[in-house]
Amino acid sequence: MSKTLFDKVWDAHVVRKIEDGPDVFFIDRHFIHEVTSPVAFLGLENRGIGVMFPERTFATADHNTPTINQHLPVEDPLSANQLKALETNTGKYGISHWGLGHQKNGIVHVVGPENGITLPGMTIVCGDSHTSTHGAFGAIAFGIGTSEVEMVLSSQCIMQPKPKKMRITVNGQLGKGVLPKDVILYIISKISAAGATGYFVEYAGDVFENMSMEGRMTVCNMSIEMGARGGMIAPDEKTFEYLKGREQSPKGEEWDKLVAYWETLKTDDGASFDEELVYDAADIEPQITYGTNPGLGTGISTSVPKASEVIDGEASFKKSLNYMGFNEGDSLIGTDVDYVFLGSCTNGRIEDFRAFASIVKGKKKADNITAWLVPGSHIVEAQIKEEGILDVLTEAGFDLRQPGCSACLAMNDDKIPAGKLAVSTSNRNFEGRQGPNSRTMLASPLVAAAAAVTGKVTDPREFL
Ligand SMILES: CC(C)[C@H](C(=O)O)[C@@H](O)C(=O)O
Ligand code: SF4
Numbered sequence: 001m002s003k004t005l006f007d008k009v010w011d012a013h014v015v016r017k018i019e020d021g022p023d024v025f026f027i028d029r030h031f032i033h034e035v036t037s038p039v040a041f042l043g044l045e046n047r048g049i050g051v052m053f054p055e056r057t058f059a060t061a062d063h064n065t066p067t068i069n070q071h072l073p074v075e076d077p078l079s080a081n082q083l084k085a086l087e088t089n090t091g092k093y094g095i096s097h098w099g100l101g102h103q104k105n106g107i108v109h110v111v112g113p114e115n116g117i118t119l120p121g122m123t124i125v126c127g128d129s130h131t132s133t134h135g136a137f138g139a140i141a142f143g144i145g146t147s148e149v150e151m152v153l154s155s156q157c158i159m160q161p162k163p164k165k166m167r168i169t170v171n172g173q174l175g176k177g178v179l180p181k182d183v184i185l186y187i188i189s190k191i192s193a194a195g196a197t198g199y200f201v202e203y204a205g206d207v208f209e210n211m212s213m214e215g216r217m218t219v220c221n222m223s224i225e226m227g228a229r230g231g232m233i234a235p236d237e238k239t240f241e242y243l244k245g246r247e248q249s250p251k252g253e254e255w256d257k258l259v260a261y262w263e264t265l266k267t268d269d270g271a272s273f274d275e276e277l278v279y280d281a282a283d284i285e286p287q288i289t290y291g292t293n294p295g296l297g298t299g300i301s302t303s304v305p306k307a308s309e310v311i312d313g314e315a316s317f318k319k320s321l322n323y324m325g326f327n328e329g330d331s332l333i334g335t336d337v338d339y340v341f342l343g344s345c346t347n348g349r350i351e352d353f354r355a356f357a358s359i360v361k362g363k364k365k366a367d368n369i370t371a372w373l374v375p376g377s378h379i380v381e382a383q384i385k386e387e388g389i390l391d392v393l394t395e396a397g398f399d400l401r402q403p404g405c406s407a408c409l410a411m412n413d414d415k416i417p418a419g420k421l422a423v424s425t426s427n428r429n430f431e432g433r434q435g436p437n438s439r440t441m442l443a444s445p446l447v448a449a450a451a452a453v454t455g456k457v458t459d460p461r462e463f464l
Helices: 005-011 038-047 077-093 108-114 129-137 146-155 180-191 213-226 237-243 252-262 314-324 350-360 378-386 389-395 445-454
Strands: 014-016 023-026 029-032 057-060 096-098 123-126 140-143 157-160 164-171 199-204 230-232 275-280 287-289 297-299 339-342 370-373 421-424 439-442
Touching (some): 077 096, 108 129, 108 378, 123 129, 129 213, 146 157, 164 180, 180 287, 213 230, 213 237, 213 350, 350 445, 421 445
Parallel strands (some): 029 123, 057 096, 123 140, 164 199, 199 230
Antiparallel strands (some): 023 157
16 A cells, blocks of 8 residues: 555554554654753653663753853853753653763754654654654654653653645755745745644645755744654655764665665555645745734735735734734835844754855845854854854954754743844744743844844845
């Protein structure tokens, strides 16, 4: 019988089928961070049970970490406690821990792939919604709740009902200045922030085949922002090339054996999906959001639509515009910007910094802009320095911060002040997401760079 990529990976991990119930599902890799793991460890403690396979769990500190002066003690007591708890719990159970200051430290969804912990055909979970990022490698990867974190720690399994399957195909050639972030923002704007609820998405077509692994991660990362359980892309030569030689990637004969298996991980001809969507790359221009969910976005050269033109209900759409200070029909280009944030598990990788630098090179940061440029990991930070990108940024008047989730969410010191407008390469623009009463426009690293040097929402194609 023809199977989809998703079916193949799913079926290989079902430990037991329960009639009319969820499957008991085996988990290959488990990532944990300081926010959603302490209560799970407490649960183990209360039940007097241990961690079944400590070598399958990997911990990094990212959400509560400061992005300057990381060598100093963390001032905020709540953050300091969470970070300490992660250190103690991982130490107690023998789990690998890349805490603050560790040379491999960084955002969980950045460090997993860059160290070869994320591999094709795996099942990967983390108490974090953007675990979908790892689907870029042809893994089934999704976020879980704290009680499930406890379940995975204790049994390496969780109970999961099988989601419905959706395939999103984008064919054609992307235009100048159109990045993977624009592709996913475009898709979400077409189907809304709830458009893929209940589905697991496979991305297919030339656009994803031609995309780099980092671009694929950006796309899969935001699957969750249209309600999907996760998103995945069939592994191919690019995937293998990216992984080959990474620190924890399999080596020698084991590598060859795995590649032979990974090559079978693609959707068979004739396999069926519950839903199929098809788009044309030529219709996608650089995107930017104007509202308070990731679906409220549009092409940068267009204007804020009318309530009647969007899928979201009129009341929530108007509330959203009111919060953002926009009106129906407003032009987006020319909007004054206060902050620019380059970073997060969506766009905190080396290609994102290369893209940003390609525009700011030889220009100056606009006076009205506060820019926070935050690498996703120490490895990305080192690459930025090695490739001379730091010099380009410094000459243009920008500073580089240290790795972490930073202003993606206001859980650390990097908070956008109330009322201020940020162009942000992160993934969520909810009310107060980047700081109480702050306002967020989501966009690609090129759009962020264009705003950083002009002080306004600007079409990056002007500079390319
Ligand atoms: C803190 C964590 C649970 C949360 C998530 O699940 O996504 C965070 O990473 C986010 O991006 O909002
Ligand atoms: S960078 Fe943002 S989206 Fe990613 S894990 Fe951190 S807080 Fe969540």
